[in-house]
Every structure is written in structure tokens, then in C-alpha cells.
Amino acid sequence: MFKVFRAFVTKEMYHILRDKRTLLILFGMPIAQILIFGYAVTNEFKDAYLDIYDQANDQMSKELVQHLQSSGHFKVNRMIQSEKELEDGFKAGTTKLAVVIPYGFSSELSNGNAVTVQLLADGSDPNNANTLVQYASTIINGFQQERLHQTDNPYQVEVEMRMLYNPQLASAHNFVPGTIALILLIISAMMTSLTIAKEKEIGTMEILLVSPLPPLLIILGKVTPYALLSFINAILILLIGYFIFDVPIKGNILVLLGVCFLYVVTALALGTLISTASKTQQDAMMRSLMGLMMPSMLLSGFIFPLSSMPKVLQVLGSIIPATYFIEILKGIMLRGVGAHLVIWEILILVGMTIFLLGMTFKNFKIRLE
């Protein structure tokens, strides 16, 4: 039986190695995706451009500008002289954030009066505007506190923030677990459903079914090479994350790999299930894109936090395997927890896998009839 299995896997490897498109999806996509997510899709920023409309133009206002610049987050783009210029900048899209310092900034401040510094942001890009305003107000608050310290008010309460597990709030820490979840899904589920659908499309599936091969062996033979490659990919992404983006792996690496393996099986079951329902490759592709990729990307908490979504979407998110897998990965990689602390998520994932395998087996049998 093993000899037969080997013949099948050998054939499958030929298919994979000879198809440039498959190879590209297998190895090009994971690397491209992790690099894009790591570098480009990031919530942090450095050297954002800032326009300043310094109406006061006195000692204090100059110090504030200095303070903003020295934070390392902002660079002064232009010193604006009139309100018209301000408006033009926003309209042209060259201004993203402007700081307006009012007349008599120094004197009001030293007299202990309230002064309002105005922050104007381009709200057509809300995420960006939000982040910029938050950074800028934090810096201005800091400036104010510094000044106040020098004068009086000893009872100032200072808020000191510390982000646990991801002190620099680096996005890559969030994206690496998410990317692993997506990549494993693409390769294990989409590629297997495609390769099985392809056999149906070109008619070889019929020949395989007429041969003495047990159906289970056909599925296993198809799935094994992809399981292996997904696993290699998971390790590759972990390495890129570790060496290029400094994403730590604090927990037990064996538990981590074990969970990856479990998730690969889940994804393979999903892929086979999709292929039992699709007759052509295109069909299989559409089903995996719409049914797997989109929800896993949007509803798993990978990009948008689940807790801030409406109830309906939260429920949808909770039936997606990736949701739990990402949770487990974050726990093990970033927080360094042992398996016992994510046991609930692991159990849910095991349950889902058993359910999917059962469905797959049932559907495959029906199809044979």
C-alpha cells in the first residue's frame, strides 16, 4: 500500500514542480505577503509632514515647534502665513496635519491662562488623521507638562503608558501570526481544492476512481505534498518574522509547530470539502476566495479587531478557524504562554477539524455513488 502511496505522491510532486504558477503561489506569495504586511501596511509612522501656522511667532511657540520636530515623528513641511494658504494646502492634499498656534501664545501661557492649540487634519483619510492627531496631541501635552513643571503645580498627574508584549507597537508583531494563518489557508485549502478539481476537470479523476485505489488514499496522496509545503512555509514565515521584523517567539516552539500542524489539517479538510462541491478549477477558486480568504482576512481579527464589530459579524468571526489560530499564535509567540492557557482555543480548533473531516468523508462517499 505504501508503494502505491509513494507513486501517487511522486506524481503530485511533478505537478507542483513543473507548474510555474503553482510554485509562485507556493513560495513567492508568502514572502511577498509577509514583506508587504511587515513594511507597507503599518500603523506606525515616522517623519510625517506637518504644516505650522504660527500666529504667535514668539519664544514659546518656537519652542513648541522645536519640540514637535525633535520627537522624531514629525517634520515641518511648511510654515504657513495665512488662513488662505492653510485651506489651499488641504485642498491640494499636500497638507495632512496642521498646527495652529494662536496669537499671544507665550504671554497667555506664562500668565497661567488656558491656551488652545488647534490641530487640523485631513479627515478624508480617517485612520491616518486619527493617528496623526493622537501623536501630535501627546507631544503637545508633553510640552505643556514640561513647561508647567518649571513653574509650579506639583500635583500634576502624569500618565505613563506602557504597551505590554509589543512595546514599540510594531505592526509586524500582529501581522506575522495573521499572515501565517492566511498563507496556510491559501496553500492548504485553496491549492488542494484546486488540484482535486483539476483532476475532475481533465477527466483523470474518473480513471483514478476506476482503479483499485481506495478513495481515502486518493485524498491523502493529493493532500500530503501540500501539507508538507505549507509546513515549510509556516517555518519560513516564522524565520522572516524573527530575523527581519524582530517578532519574538517567546513560547514553546514545539507547541507552536504542533498548533500549526493542527491548523494545516483543518485547512486541508476545508480544501477537500470545497473540492467535493466544485467541478472545475474556477469553481473551486471562487469558492475558496469568497468562502475562505475574505472572511479569514476580514473577520478573524487579523486586520480589524473583532470586539469592535457588530454582533452578527462577531458571531461569523467566531466560526472561522483562523480566529482561534491567530489567538493561539499570538499567545504562544508574543505572550509566551504555555499550551494550557490557550487550551480552549485549541479544543475549539480540534472540534472544528473533526467536524470538517467528517463532512468531507461523507461528501466524498456520496459523490462516488
Place this chain on the structure above:
Amino acid sequence: MSEQAIKVEGLTKRFGDFTAVDTISFQVEKGEIFGFLGANGAGKTTAMRMLIGLSKPTEGQGFVAGFDINTQAEKIKKNIGYMSQKFSLYNDLTVKENIRFYGGIYGLSKSRISEKTEDILAELRLFEVAKKPVRELPLGWKQRLSFAISMVHDPDIVFLDEPTGGVDPHVRRQFWETIYQQANAGRTIFVTTHYMDEAEYCNRVSIMVDGKIAALDTPDQLKKQFNSKSMDEVFLKLARNV
């Protein structure tokens, strides 16, 4: 029961209210070339799927290569070859790799596979293209290779489902020569076709109409029975009667 290669009694297949195959009975002798004809939708494919173990009969009995189609489908699969109307080799694999793969899934030993590979390459004169992907072969060659590979495990019976679709007359002639060779070597051939001239090459022919076997005899007898000059005419007369 092992005298006949195929023996079928009252074989029926229903899908809901629709009866695709309606109590058909026939026998195929060993070494016979048996033509299985019928218009599209007459139930040929469904009947054949029951014989090769892809589909379970609703009613009726049948033996293929001495095994019961109701209970021993797995044993039947080991003893039959099958070539479908769709081209069934892997285009991105070479000629040799295709032979090796199909030999492999039928559980042939390594030495047996290399032996078989040599035989097939020699017989079809494919030595020069043995290491080329099958994609690059002309259709006629592919078809003959496909036929040879369907017999890689030396089955007693070979089922051919419209094996010559889309092939030019010259290649069809060649193809039938190989069919004859195999039949002379004692192999039973069960073939479906749309070409009535090919029906004349068969030892016996059955014609299915609406799920039933409307006629079954040698081509000569059929022509006499229906007072026709060619199988084409026989076929048309049968189809018009309904």
C-alpha cells in the same frame, strides 16, 4: 459463471423517478469485441458505470471478470482496464512517468513497470519521445498511449468509452488494429462508439434505446434482421421506431 467475461441479469438504475437503465440482460464472451451502442442519453454511460464499479445498481445482478458487481466492486477494479472519452493522461508528465504512475497505482513491482514501459514504448514506437511531456504528442498517439496504459496491469477486460472521438480515420484504423491484437490475445473488449463503421468491426453489437437493449446480435445478423445495408441504417431504424 467464469465462462463469460461479463454476465448481466435485469440490471436497473433509477435516479428518482427516472429510469436510466431498464432491466437489461446480456453476456459477453471471453476474447470478444462487444460494441455497446446507443444515442446520447440512452443509458450507455450509466450502464457502463455500473459495470466498472463507479455506480451501484438499483436492481439486478451482474458479474464482471467473475466478480459480483453488487458486492465485489473492489475486486472488479483490479481486473479491468478503463479508457474514458476524455483524454486521461497527465499532460505535464512525460510518457514514461505516465506509465510509471499508472503502473504504480495498480501496485505493479518496479521491475514489472520497467518491463511494461519498454513493451509499450516499443509497440507504439515512442522511444524518441519517451522523455517528452505527453502534452507535446499528437492526439492520435496520445489516444493509443492511453489505450496501452489502460492495460498496463494486464486486465481480463478493457472498457473503452468512445475511445476514438475526434481522431482522424487513419488513426482510427490503426487504433482498431490494436484492439484486434488485444482481442486475439484473449482479452475481452467492451467498447462504446458513435461511429457506425466501427460497429461493423465488433463481433457483436448491442443497441440501447431509452434505457433498454433494443437489439443484440452480430453486425451481419442485425443487418439481415432490420433489412438494412449498413449498421448506420440499422441504428436509424431502431431510433425511429421509438
